[in-house]
Amino acid sequence: MAKHGKRLRQAYEGLDPSAAIDLAEAVSMIKDRAKAKFDETVEVAMNLGVDPRHADQMVRGVVSLPHGTGKTVRVAVFAKGDKADEAKAAGADIVGAEDLMAEIQGGTINFDRCIASPDMMGVVGRLGKILGPRGLMPNPKLGTVTPNVADAIKAAKAGQVQFRVEKAGIIHGGVGRVSFSDDQLMDNIRAFVDAIIKAKPTGAKGTYVRKIAISSTMGPGLRVSVSSVATPV
Structure with a gap:
């Protein structure tokens, strides 16, 4: 059994991790x-009452947090011509086409979000086995395959968060930094949870949101009362 470090043991002092609090x-x-x-x-x-092995129980989407994430997001864009110029002007960190594909195939992935104009999907499609497992594959449903590359770049830079449920029905995402005010963090958490609730799939049965917990990078996890975040479903 893994042992918690001294810092984490101290962080858990006086806490009941199983108790759901406000x-x-x-x-x-x-x-x-x-x-x-x-x-x-x-x-x-969040622990959801879904089995993502079934297509009608997949939970996936994107949410723009009202106060951003506090994280600097590096954005790569697949585009050519005018769209490439548009992407550079909008603040994309990396812009390319076949050359960018070659870099990725060679193992260089130094970006957090990948956007593509529709005409580039023939190139991007060859990277599915590389970008897919990393959650970086451009997708029209997430707004990352779009002719409006400038808007997509600005949204990504402003604190847009993508989410996707994992095999055990767990979904998670970063919603800010500990330097944020309490109100900013609560606003972001509620926005994230609300997006998950709105993304409830048709195949979900019974209780949809079973548990919610929050934590910091090096700190303890605390279970949160679902009713204090959103209306239970």
Whole structure:
């Protein structure tokens, strides 16, 4: 059994990880116990009543957080001609076509989000086995395959978060930093949870949102009362 380090043991002192507490209290406690020497990320984890092995129970989407994520997002764009110029003007970190494909095939992936204009999908499609497992494959449903590359870049830079449920019905995402105010974190958490609820698939049966927990990068995880975040479904 893995042993917790001294810092994490201290962070858990006086806590009951199994008790569901109010969101405001949980956010305050997470911030108080974030003792790392860097600005830790605050993450939300949700246990959903779905089995993503079935297509009608897949939960996937994107949400723009009202206060951003606090993270600098590097964006790569597959585009040519005027669209490439548009992407550069909008602040894309990497812009290319076949040359960018070759870099990725060679193992160089130094970006957090990948966007493509529709005409480039013939090139991007060859990278499915590389970008897919990393959650970086451009997808029209997520707004990352679009003729409006400038808008997609700005949304990604402004704090747009993609989410996708994992095999065990768990979905998670970073929603800010411990340096954010309590209100900013609560706004972001509620926006994230609301997006998950709106993405409820047709095949979901019974209780959809079973558990919600929040944590910081190096801190403890705290279970949050679902009713303090959103209306239970």
